[in-house]
Amino acid sequence: MPKPVILAVDDDPDVLQAVSRDLRHQYGERFRIVRADSGSAALQAVEQLAERNETVAIFLVDQRMPQMSGVEFLERVIERAPQAKRVLLTAYADTEAAIRAINNVRLDYYLLKPWDPPEERLYPVLDDLLDDWLAAFKPPFEGIRVIGNRWSAESHQVKDFLARNQVPYQWMDLDQDEEARRLFSSGETASGVQRLPVVLFTDGTRLCRPSNLEMAGKLGLRTQAERPFYDLAIVGGGPAGLAAAVYGASEGLTTVMIEREAPGGQAGSSSRIENYLGFPVGLSGADLARRAAIQARRFGVEILSPQSVVDVRIQDPYRIVKLKDGSEISCHALLIATGVSYRKLDVPGIAELTGRGVYYGAALTEALACSNEEVYVVGGANSAGQAAMYFSRYAQNVTMLVRADSLTQSMSQYLIDQIAATSNIAVRTCTSVVEVKGRERLEALVLANAVSGEQETVDATSLFIFIGASPQTDWLEGVVQRDRQGFILAGADLLTGGQRPKGWSLERDPFLLETSVPGIFVAGDVRYGSVKRVASGVGEGAIAVQFIHRYLSKV
Template identity: 45%
Template sequence: MILVAHDDEERRSVLASRLNRRFGADYDVRAEPSSAAGLSVLSRLAEDGRDVCLVIAGQHAEHTDGAGFLAASHGLHPAAKRALLVGRGEWRSGHPAVRAMLLGQIDGYLFDPWQPEERWLYLPVSELLVDWAQTQAPLFEAFHVVGDQWEARSHEIRDALGRVGVPFGFSSPDSEQGRRMLREHGQDGERLPVVVPGAPGSAAVVQPDVAELASMLGLPTGFATEACDVAIVGAGPAGLAAAVYAASEGLRTVVIDMSLPGGQAGTSSLIRNYLGFPRGISGENLANRAAEQAWLFGADLVLGRPATGLRTEAARHVVQVGDDEVVARAVIIACGVDWRRLGVPALEELRGAGVFYGAAGAEAVAVAGEDVFVVGAGNSAGQAAVHLARWASTVTILVRGPALAASMSDYLITVIEQIPAITVRLHTEIIDGRGDERLEEVELRDRRSGATEVVPAAAVFVMIGAQPRTDWLGDTVRRDEQGYVVTGHDLLAGGVPLPEWPLVRPPWLLETSTPGVFAVGDVRHGSIKRVATAVGTGSMAVQLIHQYLSEPHAPA
C-alpha cells in the first residue's frame, strides 16, 4: 500500500489520483486528511500484517509536522519508505527536510508542485518503490544457494550475488526446500554450498569460485583481446572511472578484477555524500552503474581473475593474469585495499561464521534481533552500523581511539547519535572470541584501564585500516613500507627523481616509478580514502596517459 497524509484536501486528492493512475494496478493507494488518521490506518494495517511500501506526508500535517509523522510511521512499518512533500523554492538550510534526511527520518522527498509529473513525481516514487522491493523476499530467484548459514563460502557467495544486485534465495541443507533442491539436482549435500540457477534445465554448481560465479552471472572472465591501449587492474570506483574516460576517449581498454565490480565501496549500504545523488546511493548501485557505463563505451571487463604479475618489455607493459596475459601501452593500477585483519586467532577461525570483513549488507537480515558489533571508526563502519540497526537488536561500534570525528563524516555521526539501537564504545578493542561453529561471544578490553569484559555477540563486522593488494607487483614499481604504490612528487628526493626513474622529465602526479604505469584510488601512497577522490584520480589518470602516449619514447 501507498499511504498519503496531507491536510490540504485539494493537494491530497490530486496526489492520490495521480499515484493511483500510475501505480494503482500494483499498489493500493490511500489518502488520509491528518497525521492522526494516517497513524491510525498504519496501526491497523500492522495488526493485520499488511505491507506498506511508501508513506508520503505533507509538510504541515495536522497536529504535527510531516517529518514527525513519517518518523512515527517507521515504528509501525519499519520497511516502508518515507517521503516528505517539499514546496518548490524552499531551499533554506533550516528546512525540516534537511534535518529529517540527515537523521534518516525520511528516505526521500517530492517537490510540490510536481509537474512535469514524469520527472518530479513518478520517477522519485518509482525509485522509492524499487528501494522498498529490495528489502523484500524476491518474487523471482535468478539463483538459489543451498548451504550452511554460518559457513565462510556460503557468505562469500551471498555477498557476491548481493553486490551485483541479483535476486537470489538461500536455504540450509536440512530445510525442506534445501533437501528438495539438492535431491532434484543430484546432490547429496556432502559438498556445500550448491548454487542452483533459476533457469529451467540449468545444472547446479558445487562450491563455485569467483570466476565460475561470474560466468554463471553472464559476466566476462576471459580476454577478448591480447593487446590494448590501457589495461586497468581493479574495478572499484577509481578503476571504473578510468575505464569510462579511457574507453569514451577512444582508447582500447581492458579492466581486470579479482572479484566483481565495486571494490570496498561496493559493500557500502548507502553513500550519502557522493555528488549528484541527494538521496544517497548504495555502493552496489554505484558500482553496477559504473560498470555498465564502461561497457557501453566499449571497455572489456575480465572479472573473477586476479592479476599475478606486471613486467615491461620494449616500452610496452605486460599484465599477467594466471596463464593469460595482455599487452598494454599504458597501465593503471587501481586494485584497491583489503580490510586489515584483527589478528585474533580465535576470530580468524570464525571468519564467515559470525566474523565478517566488510560486507554488512549480505548478513544484515541474518542477524535480526541479535547483538552485533562493528569494529572501525571510518565512514564504512558508520554506514554499516546504520544499516545493521534496521534489523539487529543492538549495534555496538568499537573504536580504539578517543572519538569518531577524526575519521567519520559529521553527517554520519549525527545520524548514529539519533539511533537508539547504536552504542559507541571508545577506547575499546576486541581481544578474543568464542563460539561453537559460529560466533557466540567476544571479549572486549578498555585500552585505558585494561579492564576486560565478555559479552554476547552474534556477529562482528570489521572495517579497520587497509592492506593494499600489491604483492603481485613485485619490484616492478616502487612501493612504500606498507605496500602502497608511490607516485608523482613522492618519487622525488630534493626535487630530483629517484635513481630508478629513466626519463629526463620528472614523473607526473599519478605516475609510478615505471613510466606509463599509473596508480589511482586507495592503493596509491598518500591517497584520500573517499569515493569521490578515487573517481577523480581515475579520470585524471586518463589525461596523463594521453600525454604519455604522445611522447616520442611511448609505444605506438
C-alpha cells in the first residue's frame, strides 16, 4: 500500500524547504511528504494523488500566499479530501483569520511561525492529529479502477476482460458515484469529453475506451511470441489447450499457446465446477484456469493473450499460423483447442441490447451489479445451472427459462438438486424468450410458452444467456475438414468406407485426434463428437500430446 501523504504548501522556498525537512525527519518512514509552492500547484498535486488513488492525511498550508490564500485553498480542497486533517501556518497578525477558518473550513489547528523547536511546537500537534486520522483511516483500494456506466457495452467488455484475466479492479459507476464523476471530469481535455469507460491505473495514467490489446499492453500481458518457431503451437487456452501445454512443455517441446480472450476459455468463466475429479468441494473456473496457467508457465510455455489466429497455411514440414496483428509463428505440430462459444439468441431487439442488460455468460462479471434485482437465465445445461446458483447469492430472485420440459436431459443431477433446494430460484420449463425490449438498456422480455402458446411480457434489467455450443472455426475454412456446424473431424471420423481423407499424404491412417491435415491435431469441445466436460477436455489435451510425439518422431 502506498504511504499516506502529508502535503505542505508554502510560497516561500526557504520556509517550504524547512517544513519539508522537519516533516521527513519525523514522519518520513510512515508517510510520503509532498510539497507545493502555491495553492494552484497544490490543487494539481491533489488531482494527481487522486488519479493514483493515494490518500492525503494532513494539509499543512501557509495562510499568506499570493493569488490563493491558505484558507481559500482549504475551501477548494475540502470536498476532494474530506477526511484529511487541515492545519494552517500563520503569522501572529493572521490569527483572527485562522480562528474564522475553524468554522469555515473545519480547520483542525493553526500554528504560528516560526515553529522551532519542532519537537515542542510542531510534532506534538501533528502526532495528535495523525493518531486521530489513523483511527478512522480505511486504506483505499489498491489496483485498477474502471469508471463507466452499467448499461454501456464497452464498460462491460472492459470489466469482463479484467475479470477473465483475474486482474482485480474497482468498479465506479458514473451515475451513482460522486468520486467517479470527479475523477472522470478531471481527465477531460481541451479536445473534448473522454469516452467511457475510463480505466485508471496505479501509476496515475488512464485509458479511455481501451481495446483488449491496449489493456493487455498496459497490464504487461504477452501478446507477441518471443521466437519465430516452436515444436508445438496450441490455439485456444481452455482446459484442453492448457493440459496440452503442460504435458507438451513438461516433455521437452518448445510450446506456445495462443488464447484470444483469457486462459481458461469458457470454463474459466464458470462460477463453480463441482464434478471435477479431486476437488470434492468444487472450484471456480477462474481458480482452475489460474492454477493451470501457472503450471504451464512453470514448464516454460509462452502464453499469448489476448491474441487471435486468423489463418493457417501448410509449408511442409511446417505449419504456419498468422496472428491478427499480421505476425506469423511456425511450428512442427499444431493443436486446435479453441473450444466453443455460447450460441447467439436470435430474437428481435437483442443485438442492440447486448452488453446493455443482455449478456452471454458473464456471471462472474455482472453478478454484483444485480444485487437485490430480478435476474433471468436462459439455458438448461450445467453452465446455466451454475450461473443460476451463483446469481442466487446476490439477486432477489433468479428465473431460469428452459425450452425443454425438464432439466434432467441436459443438466447434472447434483445441480438439479441444488437448484430445487434454493428458494429464490424458479425454473420455467417449455419457455423461450421471443423478444427483448428497451431503448438505452434492457427493460422487458417477451416470453412464450411452447405448450399453451401464450405470451407474456415481464419487466427485466438483466438477461444472461447460456445456450448451446458454437465452434468458432471459420478461419479454418479450406484447411481441415469440419462438419456442417463447424466442428473439426479427426481420427476415425475422417474415414469414409475405410478410405483416408482427400489430400492425405501419409501411408497411415490419421491418429485418434489428428485432423485431415497431418500434423494438425484437435482436442476438446471443438472436436466433432467430443464430450462437453472439463475433465474430458483435459484428458484429450493430454492424449493429443502423445500422438504429437508420434507424429514428430517421423518428421
